[in-house]
Amino acid sequence: MQLENIEILENHSLAPYAYTQAGGLVDYLAIPKSIHELKVLVNWAKELGMPVQVFGRLSNLIVRNGGLRGLSILLHDLRDVVVDQNKIVASAGADLIWVTEQAFEHGLSGLEWGAGIPGSVGGAVFMNAGAYGGQVDMVVSSVTALMPDGTLQNFEKKALEFGYRKSVFQSNGGIIISATFELQPDSCTAIRTRMDKNNFKRANKQPLNYPSNGSVFKRPEGYFAGKLIMDSKLQGVRRGGVEVSKKHAGFMVNIAHGTGNDYEDLIHYVQKTVYEKFGVHLETEVRIMGER
Structure with missing residues (x-):
């Protein structure tokens, strides 16, 4: 169907868009090409009383087999990146990896840690x-968001309420539109060296040859999630087509057409086993959404 020339897909699978290559059907799916189109979509859903979910690259999300009700919006096409002296203003749908490359090309340091992180600017914020x-909180100075009342609001750093894997947008209903990164001048050679070093570590430690969400669990205080999982002898354990990576215990990889439910079942099993062995509750870093 069409809404002001915006294509809206009905009963569409999220799996092809997700880094896990898993996920159920959504009632409606749309990819706006502008902030205006985003507003039109949100208003349309509001008028019909439908819930709205907004995603970037689906790199930190597990959608259960039953899918999502209402309208799901992907911000893939909102990906402008503008460099202005020592600042980079990046739209929410821009790939974080691309933003790090722009920083490198302009001799700006501070984003080297993000050189190999999949996902969007919006998701990262x-x-x-x-x-x-x-x-993110070390380099983002402000964020613009579309608020539930339909207004665009600028959030300075203090108002972003950053914490460990947290921001104010997890509770205020705002849709991140863009973020301003404040960086420091440095030589391109030094920046590239740091980026290459981080990517070398990733390639050697992480199972990049399989679909995954990256690190599944947050770091528990005083421990490392991956070591707890490894010491629990859980590497190689499977639920359906999803396996605890043999290369990095903190990752779960889709090795045989795994589903969102497979991911969730394996997560619960790992949490239960680690708690029984070490008395530590592993809290998920990935978000789990949808109906079973």
């Missing part, structure tokens, strides 16, 4: 993503 000693 939403969960305060980070790796190798860096994270």
